[in-house]
Amino acid sequence: MGERWCAAVRVLVLQAAWALAGGQVRYSVPEEAKAGTVVGRLAQDLGLEAGEAEARRLRLVAQGRRASVEVSGASGALVVSSRLDREELCAKSAPCALRLEVLVERPLRVFHVELEVTDINDNAPIFPAARKNLSIAESSVPGSRFPLEGASDADIGANAQLSYTLSPSEHFSLDLQRSEEYRESLFLVLTKSLDRETIPVHRLVLTASDGGRPSLTGTMELVISVLDANDNAPKFNQSVYKVQLRENATEGTLVARVNATDPDLGSNSDVVYTLSNTFPEEGVNIFHLNAKTGEIHLGGTVDYEDIRSYEIQIEATDKGTPPLSGHCKVVLEVVDVNDNAPEVRVTSLSVPVSEDASVGTVVALLSVSDRDSGANGRVRCWVWPASPFGLEATFAGSYSLVLREALDRERVSEYEVEVRAEDGGAPALRASRGLRVPVSDVNDNAPAFSQAVYTVLARENNAAGAELARLWARDPDEAGNGRVSYSVWEGGAAAVSSSSSSGVGAGGWRPASSYVSVDAESGRVWALQPLDYEELQVLQFEVRAVDAGEPPLYGNATVQLFVLDENDNAPALLPAAGSAPEAGGAAGEAAAAAAAGLGSVSDTLWAWAAWGAPAGQVVAKIRAVDADSGYNAWLRYELWEPRAKGPFRVGLYSGEVSTARALDEADGPRHRLLIVVRDHGEPARSATATLSVSLVEAAEAALAAGSSSSSSSRAALGAEMGPGAASAATNVWLVVAICAVSSLFLLAVVLYGASRWAPRAAVLSGPGPTTLVCASEVGSWSYSQRHSRSLCVADGAAKSDLMVFSPNFPPPPPGPAPKDTQPEPSALLDTVSGPSFVFFSGPSHPPSELLLLEAGLIFHRLGTLGV
The missing domain is CATH 2.60.40.60 (Cadherins)
Incomplete structure (x- = not known):
């Protein structure tokens, strides 16, 4: 209630103050003031406190026309809202005042505000016409x-x-x-x-x-x-007209326009033009003058290369009385255009060019000209393609075609050279001259084979003269420089096996030319003789290709000729291990022949077996070799006779003849076995061995096995002494052997007893190297004369340990390192070099047999020591 009373008091005070002031506020603002310009603090001037202008809604009362000012609601200030133009509001009237009504509510009051718009210099003076x-x-x-x-x-x-x-x-x-x-x-x-x-x-x-x-x-x-007044004669604006005309201008072209003026008026100023003279005279027919306009037109053609300039005399006469005249001269310069192409001429040409010509060699001389002048006659020359030739300017208009790079006829044998010329006109004109430059050949390329090394495969036993390969060497030179001839280089050689089946007694080197020949023209490689794999496996030689140039050049290629093995050798039998002569008869002769190294042995081989020998005991070993290699040398053994089940069997790959069952007296004293040895070649080849097995007592069998180890040396000695001496020596040794067995029997018993308490060596040393072999029933090896292959095939139950002793027996023929050609896995790999003596140890043998075997071995040892 107190606040309302205070507000009412303030309104009464304001109304009293306004009444005393006359109730009017005056403001002044220049015209063209910007929008937003503050004209005056209206609310403050009306006595309103801060915030009352907005609370009491202080505002202008709308007038008949658009107001250019307004009241700011927040501050209560009078601001310019739009453009104020004094000339538009008041024209020439002065002063220019606007009357505004301001309204305030609560309580409602109306106030009068006068706004004077002052003039600024915003209008420039204006004439009635420009x-x-x-x-x-x-x-x-x-x-x-x-x-x-x-x-x-x-x-x-x-x-x-x-x-x-x-x-x-x-x-x-x-x-x-x-x-x-x-x-x-x-x-x-x-x-x-x-x-x-x-x-x-x-x-x-x-x-x-x-x-x-x-x-x-x-x-x-x-x-x-x-x-003006008429008091002047005609006069040209120029005494000399200098014009230019392009030589390619067409007929009717405007050449020039002369103009003579007469400052008089009327007929005194009318001018007539005439052509009085031309130099040279040909210009009279070329140029036409218009008498009224003074225009000169082209009536013919001009050529810069014929006449380069013309002079034309022109007279202008008015129509006054008397007539007055004036003179001028037109100097016409013919402008050259690029209407003449360059000309290229060859003055000298030196071809063909040798491919070894040095850089800078002059190939041709040329001259270049252009009838045009200036830039149109300035010619630029070049060679296309840019290499290997170039142009050198000798003097004005003359050029030399020279060699810029080394030539190679084999790469490019002939060049089509184009000498191009271009003048400096716009557009430029071009000319060209083609030159054919052949390149002569020199012998600068050696023959080259397509391969550095040729690998050739050839089967053995080929026919003499058979084609083995065809070589070709390329020589990019031409004629004789590229004509190639072939030959076998004499430096090539081949290693020859010492055990050749062709009869070569000892190994060595033979020249490759003894095996092959090369056709000099075609490069075909011919075989001079049949090839034998057993003699030669790899033949490596050089083939030389030589051209016919001066000096000749050559190239080499290596030929590796691999000879492929064929099954052309049948298996060959060797003396069986454990064989001995029977009663010193034919068997003794066979053993002596084998020991003497005479090659093949008799078809009948001898072996001994003890009565009561258990199944699986090895009786003999059939040994055979095949000079082939690989599968062609992989041997297998088959018992051909007897066909029915007998007491013996043969290992398929070992060749060991063993008992198929225990032997008894019902089997008879002697058995004849027919054994076939086959290889795996296509077709397979075979050899047949006859083995005679005698059944004896166990002691005799051991004695026979021991005595057989020294039979070879005794047989050789007997061969030297003669048949009689050999027989006597044999009897003596038999007596000595019987005595030695009897005297040493006691020692054998002692050794047997000692073996119960002390380990006994399982290997007895002999004069040859000791080799441990497979202990299976048929485990052994097949032999190849060139490549020894090791096989151990377990096709039966395991037996006792087997120790093999090799005596002094001639080793097999030497050959290269063995190659694995057998498909079966080997349990033990080695090479047996001669017949072996066997010694069995294990629980399967009775003590009596052990004693007999040991006695026989001791006898063999004494025999080898010469006792």
């Missing part, structure tokens, strides 16, 4: 006055006070007269006499400036035409 034409006679006297209309300015006061100026002129000036009663008057005053022939038209600029700061101006152009 241009005014005046005509003044040439005979007018100085001092003559000509009225002009002044400019107007929309502003008021000093901004509308105008002053006038005239552009500098020696003939005219301005006169301005001011009066308080009348409007000011402006005059143009003639200060100097006019001459139409000198200045027919005067162009002046009248400028009006107002009194504002800064001052604004307006202009009007005064065009004053001077009226």
Whole structure:
């Protein structure tokens, strides 16, 4: 309640103050003020406190036209809302005041605000027209006055006070007269006499400036035409006309236009043109002159290369009385155009060019010319393609075609060279001249084979003269330089096996030319003789290709000829291990022949077996070799006879003859076995061995096995002493053997007892190397004369340990390192070099047999020591 009372008191105080002030507020603002410009603090001037202007909704009452000011609601200030233009609001009236009504609510009151818009100099003076034409006679006297209309300015006061100026002129000036009663008057005053022939038209600029700061101006152009009198003769504007005409201009082209003027008027100023003379005279027929216009047209053709310039005399005559005339000269220069292409001529050509020609060699001389002049006649030359030739300028218009790079006839044998010329015209004209430059050959390329090493496969036993391979060497040279001949290089050689089946007694080296030959023209490699794999496996030789150049060049290629094995050798039998002569008869002769190294042994082999021998005991071993290799040398053994089940069997791959069951007296004293040895070749080859097995007592069998180890040496000795001496020596040794067995029997018993408490050596040393072999039933090896292959095939139950002792027996023929050709896995790999003696140890043998075997071995040991 107290607050409302305070507010009412403030309103009453405000109303009293407003009444005392007369109830009106005055503001002033310049025209063209920007929107947002604050005119005055209306709310404060009306006595309103801060915030009351917005609370009491202080605002302007809308007028009939758009208001240019408004009240800011927050501050209560009077601000400009749109453009204020004094000239639009009040025109020329002064002062320019706007009356506004301001409304305040709560309580409602209306206030009057007067806003004066002040003038600024924003309008420039304006003339009635931008241009005014005046005509003044040439005979007018100085001092003559000509009225002009002044400019107007929309502003008021000093901004509308105008002053006038005239552009500098020696003939005219301005006169301005001011009066308080009348409007000011402006005059143009003639200060100097006019001459139409000198200045027919005067162009002046009248400028009006107002009194504002800064001052604004307006202009009007005064065009004053001077009226003339006829007192002058025709006259050309140039005494000499210099024109240029392109030589390719077409007929009818405008060459030039001459102009003669006569400052007189009327007929006295009419001019007629005539062609009086030309140099050279040909120009009379080439150029045509128009008598009225003074235009010269081309009536023919011009050629810069024939006539480069013309001079034409022209006369201009008016139609006055008497007629007056003037003269001029037209100098016409023919302009060269690029209408002539360059010309290329070959003055000398030296071909063919040797491919070893040095860089800088001159191949051809050329001359180049162009009838045009200047840049059109300036010729640029080059060679296309750019290499290997180039151009060198010798003197003006002359060039040399020289070699810039080394030539190679094998790469490019002939060049199509194009010498191109281009002038400097626009557009440029071109010419070219083609040259054919062949390259002569020199012998600079050696024959080259397509491969450095040729691998050739050939089967043995080929026919003599068979083609083995075909070699080809390329020589890119031509004629004789590229004609290649082939030969076997004499430096090549082949290793020959010492055990050749062709009869070569000892190994060595033989020249490759003894095996192959090369056709000199075709490069075909021929076989001179059948090849034997057993003699030669690899033949490596060089083939040389030589061209027919001077000097000749050559190239080599290595040929590796691999001989492929064929199954051309049947298995060959060797003496069986454990065989011995029976009663010193034919068997003894067979053993002696084997020991003497005479090659094949008798078809009948001998072996002994003890009565009661258990199944699986090895009786003999059939040994065979095959000179082939691989599968062709892989042997297998088959028992051919007897066909029925007998007491013996043969290991399929070992060749061991063993008991198939225990032997008894019902088997008979002697058995004849027919064993076939086959290889795995296609077709397979075979050999047949006859084995005679005698059944004896166990002691006799052991004695026979022991005595057989020294039979070879005794047989050789007997061969030297003769048949009688050999028989006597044999009897002596038999007696000695019986005595030795008897005397050493006790020692054998002692050794047997010692073996119960001390380990016994399982191997007895002999004169040859000791080899441990497979202990299976049929485990053994097959032999190849060239390559020994080891096989151990377990096709039965395991037996006791088997120790093999090799005596002094001639080793097999030497050969290269063995190659694995057997498909079966080997349990033990080795090579047996001769017949072996066997010694069995294990629980399967009774003590009596052990004693007999040991006694026999001791006897064999004493025999080898010469006892």
